[in-house]
Amino acid sequence: MKIGYFPGCTLKTKAxxxxxxxxxxxxxxxxxxxxxxxxxxxxxxxSLAADNVMALAAPVRILANARKAGDELVxxxxxxxxxxxxxxxxxxxxxxxxxxINDFLExxxxxxxxxxxxxxxxxxxxxxxxxxxxxxxxxxxIKVAPYYGCQMLRPHEELAFxxxxxPMMMDDLLEAIGCDVIDFPHKVECCxxxxxVCSNLEARKDPEGKAGGAVNECSYTILEAxxxxxxxxxxxxxxxxxxxxxSTQPAIEQQHFGFKQIPIVYFSQLLAVALGLDQEKYALDxxxxxxxxxGVLKAKVSA
Amino acid sequence: MSQTRVRISRKDVRGEFVxxxxxxxxxxxxxxxxxxxxxxxxxxxxxxxxxxxxxxRLVQLGQEEEALASDTIWVCASCLACHARCPRGVDLAKVxxxxxxxxxxxxxxxxxxxxxxxxxxxxxxxxxALVSGLRKLVG
Numbered sequence: 001m002k003i004g005y006f007p008g009c010t011l012k013t014k015a016x017x018x019x020x021x022x023x024x025x026x027x028x029x030x031x032x033x034x035x036x037x038x039x040x041x042x043x044x045x046x047s048l049a050a051d052n053v054m055a056l057a058a059p060v061r062i063l064a065n066a067r068k069a070g071d072e073l074v075x076x077x078x079x080x081x082x083x084x085x086x087x088x089x090x091x092x093x094x095x096x097x098x099x100x101i102n103d104f105l106e107x108x109x110x111x112x113x114x115x116x117x118x119x120x121x122x123x124x125x126x127x128x129x130x131x132x133x134x135x136x137x138x139x140x141x142i143k144v145a146p147y148y149g150c151q152m153l154r155p156h157e158e159l160a161f162x163x164x165x166x167p168m169m170m171d172d173l174l175e176a177i178g179c180d181v182i183d184f185p186h187k188v189e190c191c192x193x194x195x196x197v198c199s200n201l202e203a204r205k206d207p208e209g210k211a212g213g214a215v216n217e218c219s220y221t222i223l224e225a226x227x228x229x230x231x232x233x234x235x236x237x238x239x240x241x242x243x244x245x246x247s248t249q250p251a252i253e254q255q256h257f258g259f260k261q262i263p264i265v266y267f268s269q270l271l272a273v274a275l276g277l278d279q280e281k282y283a284l285d286x287x288x289x290x291x292x293x294x295g296v297l298k299a300k301v302s303a
Numbered sequence: 304m305s306q307t308r309v310r311i312s313r314k315d316v317r318g319e320f321v322x323x324x325x326x327x328x329x330x331x332x333x334x335x336x337x338x339x340x341x342x343x344x345x346x347x348x349x350x351x352x353x354x355x356x357x358x359x360r361l362v363q364l365g366q367e368e369e370a371l372a373s374d375t376i377w378v379c380a381s382c383l384a385c386h387a388r389c390p391r392g393v394d395l396a397k398v399x400x401x402x403x404x405x406x407x408x409x410x411x412x413x414x415x416x417x418x419x420x421x422x423x424x425x426x427x428x429x430x431x432a433l434v435s436g437l438r439k440l441v442g
Contacts, residue, residue, distance in 0.1 A: 014429040044434035048381060048400035050329030055438075079431050154383035155394070164387045190346045190382030197415060197428065197436030214350045214378060221346070240431045247427065 001125070004066045004073045005033035008080040009041045015077070015239035017283025021268040022076050022118055024282075028275050029126050029134070033074060036066045042083040045194065053100060059087035060101045064109035076118040076268065078151035078238035082159065085115040089158040117152060117161060118268065119169050119237070128176040135177050136276030142300045144179045144270070145231035146170040147222065149241045150190050164188065170267055174235060177274035186225040191244040192218040219248045220256055227262055232296050234264045242266070246290045263293035273301060315365030324362050327401035332362050334391045341385035341395050351375045355385055355395055362398065376402045377414060381439070407442030414440035 011019035026033045039062055047055035063084060066073040075081050091098035092111045102109055116124075122131065148167050156164040165188060174181045192215030223245060226234050236242060246264045253259050269282045279297065286292040325331055335356070342354035353361070353373045361370040370376075379399040386394040406412050415436060425433075 009430040009434070041430070041434060043438065044431050045381070045438050047438070048394075048397045049327050049404050050397070051327055052404075077431070079435065150380075150382040150384070154387050156387065188384075190380050190384065192347070193380040193382065194432055194435040194439050195378070195380050196432050197420065197424075197440070214347055214380075217349060218346055239429050240435070243429045243432060 001030070002032045002034050002070075003121070003125075004036055004069050006036050006039060006042070006062060006066065006073055006075040006080060006084065008075065008077045009044075010079075010239040011077060014288075015242065015266070017269055017288055018076060018237075018239065018266045021266065021272040021277075021282045024277055025268055025271045025275060026118075026121075028272075028277060029122075029131065031121075031125065034069070036062060036069070036073065038065060042080050042087075044079055044083065046083045046086045053097060056087050056090060056097070056101055057104060059083050060091060060098075060109055061105050061107065063088055063113050063115075064102075064105065064107040067109055067113045071112065072114045072116055074116050074118055074121045076237060078117075078149060078236075079240060081115065081117050081161075082151040086155075086158050088113060088115055117237070119173060120161070122173060122271075123169065128172055131173070131271075131275075132176040132178075135274045137274055138302050139178045139270065139274055139300070140180060142179050142296065143182050143230050143232045144174050145182050145184050145187070145226035145229065145234045146174055146267070147187050147226070147234050147236045147241065147245070149188070149236065149238050150193070151238055153188055170235065170237070173267060174270065177271055179270065179274075182226075182229045182231055184225045184229045184231070186222045189222055190218060191215065191222060191241045193240060193244070196240070196244050215244050216248045216251055216255065219245050220252045220259065223249070223252070223262055224256070224259065227260060231262060232300065233270075233293060234262055235267050235270060236264065237267055249291050261291045263289060263291045263296055265293050273297065309361075309364060309366055309369070311364055316363070318365045320365050320367040320370075321362060323405065324398060324401045327404050328394070328397040330394050330397050330401075332359055332393070332398055335359050335363065335389075335393050336391060338390060340388045340390065341393075344384045344388050346382065346384065347378050347380060350378045355379070355399075358402070359393070359395065359398060362402070370402060371406055375399075376406075377440070403439065407440075410442045413442055416441075 042059045153164045162169045196215045249261045342356045353375045381396040
């Protein structure tokens with residue numbers, strides 16, 4: 001089956017391993033993800049100002065182009081999922097807004113597209129049971145901590161992805177592919193998100209240096225909670241969470257005595273490994289990570 | 304916060320500032336009854352001088368200058384944990400965005416300038432961080 005796919009800007013650069021592993025695992029499971037024609041950045045963050053209609057133009061243009069090809073659109077970056085699904089919700093809730101944007105874009109979007117996260121696609125169009133039956137490599141000795149973050153969970157009224165306080169969808173998939181999934185109390189806690197751009201401005205903007213160091217502290221809280229439960233890997237879906245949780249670890253190690261580094265990977269990379277795809281292809285190396293995941297995978301994955 | 308002396312008048316409490324924040328955010332800040340669940344669950348309070356519910360209180364009381372001067376509006380990462388737990392259904396992240404918008408929209412008070420980001424940072428940051436950071440911090 002062919003289905004529309006929106007990768008988003010980060011997946012073509014920093015998160016190339018996410019893009020490649022999503023497309024290849026879909027193919028291995030019998031589906032082809034076809035990129036939306038002429039796509040642009042979705043805006044990366046959904047504008048929370050009710051009077052900002054302009055910010056809806058980019059995501060609605062993407063939705064309109066995807067609608068021409070079908071009823072559903074798959075995306076995997078948690079940021080893109082949040083923006084596209086909220087924009088879709090906003091124009092469906094307010095026909096006047098939809099008309100205004102359609103007039104501006106000179107397009108005819110009817111609001112009828114369904115935005116799916118790749119996890120939802122795997123659950124509803126493939127089935128976790130079926131995936132479980134196709135597993136080729138044994139991951140049972142890898143302890144994984146699924147981390148959801150904020151963007152794909154909240155606001156629940158609009159996204160309706162999973163329980164906003166106790167999500168299980170990624171846990172279920174990782175269990176289906178044979179990982180040893182651990183629960184930890186910070187799987188829905190924020191990593192600090194875009195505040196990461198302030199991290200080298202802290203001294204001038206904030207005399208106490210707190211806002212700039214916020215991402216390190218948030219990341220430390222999350223990683224330490226996962227480590228205490230014995231996790232070998234933290235698994236996620238968002239390139240921004242990936243950057244924050246991965247790149248801050250050398251600094252965290254300096255700041256917090258006893259902290260031990262823990263590699264961060266995307267769920268789809270683990271899925272690719274489990275399905276027996278060529279592990280070398282999905283950026284599971286020190287070039288794409290501050291904390292190299294290849295050691296854990298080499299030690300714990302058996303053919 | 305405990306040392307802040309606030310002079311309240313009816314004009315401030317039912318004034319233009321509350322109306323403007325409500326209009327931009329699409330929320331009604333006066334529905335908040337100050338239970339503090341937002342602040343209890345906020346993952347970033349360690350970096351705040353005023354807690355999220357205290358900023359809401361400043362807005363409720365029409366204290367424009369104090370609310371807009373609070374660093375809390377720039378520390379909020381819009382993670383919506385507060386909104387998920389608010390018993391009154393107030394979306395605090397929208398209120399924070401409205402306060403940031405009031406500061407940013409004149410275009411003279413950008414919180415982040417691209418030229419201040421080092422080349423190293425620009426090479427390292429994912430696009431998603433740059434785009435969302437600029438949208439949140441630049442007018």
